[in-house]
Amino acid sequence: xQNFAAPAQTLVAEMTAAAAAEPQRxxxxxxxxxxxxxxxxxxxxxxxxxxxxxxxxxxxxxxxDGRADCAVIPIENSLxxxxxxxxxxxxxxxxxxTGEHFLPIRHALIGRGPVSEIRQAMSHPQALGxxxxxxxxxxxxxxxxxxxxxxxxxxxxxxxxxxxxxxxPGAAALYGLDLLATDIADADHNMTRFVTLxxxxxxxxxxxxxxxxxxxxxxxxxxxxxxxxxxxATNGVNxxxxxxxQRGGSFAATEFYADVEGKTGDPGFxxxxxxxxxHSKWVRLLGTYRQARARG
Numbered sequence: 001x002q003n004f005a006a007p008a009q010t011l012v013a014e015m016t017a018a019a020a021a022e023p024q025r026x027x028x029x030x031x032x033x034x035x036x037x038x039x040x041x042x043x044x045x046x047x048x049x050x051x052x053x054x055x056x057x058x059x060x061x062x063x064x065d066g067r068a069d070c071a072v073i074p075i076e077n078s079l080x081x082x083x084x085x086x087x088x089x090x091x092x093x094x095x096x097x098t099g100e101h102f103l104p105i106r107h108a109l110i111g112r113g114p115v116s117e118i119r120q121a122m123s124h125p126q127a128l129g130x131x132x133x134x135x136x137x138x139x140x141x142x143x144x145x146x147x148x149x150x151x152x153x154x155x156x157x158x159x160x161x162x163x164x165x166x167x168x169p170g171a172a173a174l175y176g177l178d179l180l181a182t183d184i185a186d187a188d189h190n191m192t193r194f195v196t197l198x199x200x201x202x203x204x205x206x207x208x209x210x211x212x213x214x215x216x217x218x219x220x221x222x223x224x225x226x227x228x229x230x231x232x233a234t235n236g237v238n239x240x241x242x243x244x245x246q247r248g249g250s251f252a253a254t255e256f257y258a259d260v261e262g263k264t265g266d267p268g269f270x271x272x273x274x275x276x277x278x279h280s281k282w283v284r285l286l287g288t289y290r291q292a293r294a295r296g
Contacts, residue, residue, distance in 0.1 A: 003054040007175050008032040008153035012052050019051040019068065026051045026068035028059040031124075031147030034171035036105060038149065040194045041072040044101040055146060056085065060093045063197060070198040072101065078191040080129040087215075087245050087257050090197075090286055097213050097287030099196035106190075107131055109181040110152050110172045111164030118180070122151035123166035126192075131166055134184045140164075152177060196289070204288045210263040211240075211291045216276060216283040217255045224279055225256075231275025235268035237261065240295045261295070263288045 004012050011033040019026035027048035029037035041050045051068050053059035062068040075090075076082045090097070107127055111118060120141045121128070128135070128142040135142055143163075145151040151165035156175040164180060165171070172179045195213075204210050218224040232239050241259035262269035264285070277283045 004032055004052075004150060005153035005157045007156040008052075008150060011174065015050060015052055019049045022049060023067055024069050025049045026062070028053050028062040028068035028071035030054075030056050030059045030073065032150035032153050034149035034152065034168060034174045035147045036103060036168055036192065037072060037074060037147070037194070039168060039170070040074070040101050040103045040192070043103065044072055044099065044194070044196065045070075054150075056089055060089060060095065060197065063095055063199060064093070066199075070098065070196050071095075072194050072196055074126070074192050075195050076193050077105070077126055077130065078189055079185065079187055080126050082243065083126060087243070087255075088247070090195075091215055091284060093197065095197040095199060096201040097195045097289055098198045098202045099289045100211070100292045101194045101196070102292055103192050103194060104190065105130065105185060105192050106169060106183055107148075107166050107185050108169040108172065108179050109164050109184060110167050110169075110175075110177045111155055111180055112159070112161045113164070113178055113180040115180050117161055118164045119162040121164050121166050122154060124148050124151070127166045130185045130190055133186045149174070195287075201287055202289070204263040204265075204290075206290075208263070209261060209291045209294070210288055212260050212263055212269070212288045213258070213286040214260065214273070214283060215255060215257050215286060216280045218280050228276050228279035231272040232260065235272045237268050237272045238295070261291075 027041045027045045028051045029041045031037045059071045063071045074083045075086050120143050122143045122145040124147050125144050127148050148167040149171040152167040152171040152175045155165040238261040243257045244254050
């Protein structure tokens with residue numbers, strides 16, 4: 001809590017105390033009260049007790065330590081791509097993905113204004129990237145901050161009319177600031193996908209459709225990825241996402257993150273994953289969960 005700006009600390013203390021009293025209802029999220037992750041946590045778990053955490057590692061640790069039942073973490077955005085570090089934090093966390101939630105993002109410029117006097121805008125790198133054209137057009141310099149609502153709290157603390165924040169509109173009232181401009185993202189389809197992380201996987205029972213997230217590393221031989229993907233094609237299993245990333249700075253071994261429609265126990269899915277394993281050094285399932293919205 002000591003890392004949050006002073007205007008946020010009272011709210012953080014109240015929410016942390018409530019979550020500590022009923023950890024089985026606590027839902028950890030990264031950011032100060034009013035952040036998009038806070039909004040997503042409330043929508044995904046209406047009966048939960050949102051627990052603000054300063055960074056992603058803190059939110060993950062809250063679940064691992066039993067201070068929260070789960071965490072709601074952003075993983076990708078329709079405008080700005082994947083959220084930095086999540087491909088590394090997810091497998092290292094030891095937690096399982098048990099759900100997903102999609103949140104339309106509506107950024108607002110919050111401060112003491114007017115807009116013509118704003119010289120800097122503070123926010124999370126994702127928010128700054130999603131509004132970069134608007135900021136450039138208004139001559140406003142982007143300034144990185146760990147989260148959106150936390151930036152609003154810092155702007156309230158600084159009380160400098162030349163510094164504003166990019167944050168959800170609701171953060172303005174929380175921190176006594178003015179809404180200077182709304183809906184300023186560079187595209188109308190701005191959407192962030194969140195995943196729910198818990199200490200153990202949840203059985204995939206009931207109606208689907210189901211999604212499974214997995215990571216793998218192919219063998220360092222010609223056509224390894226092509227062969228590894230073949231099992232999904234021949235078994236009619238749809239892969240909705242495939243991203244590569246490097247670990248360890250070797251630039252030799254490429255790891256992949258994938259979202260695949262289906263679940264363990266489906267014959268086609270099982271055969272596809274078996275063939276993937278044959279052509280990979282290792283395969284790890286991060287979780288199976290019900291799709292929050294249809295793909296395609």
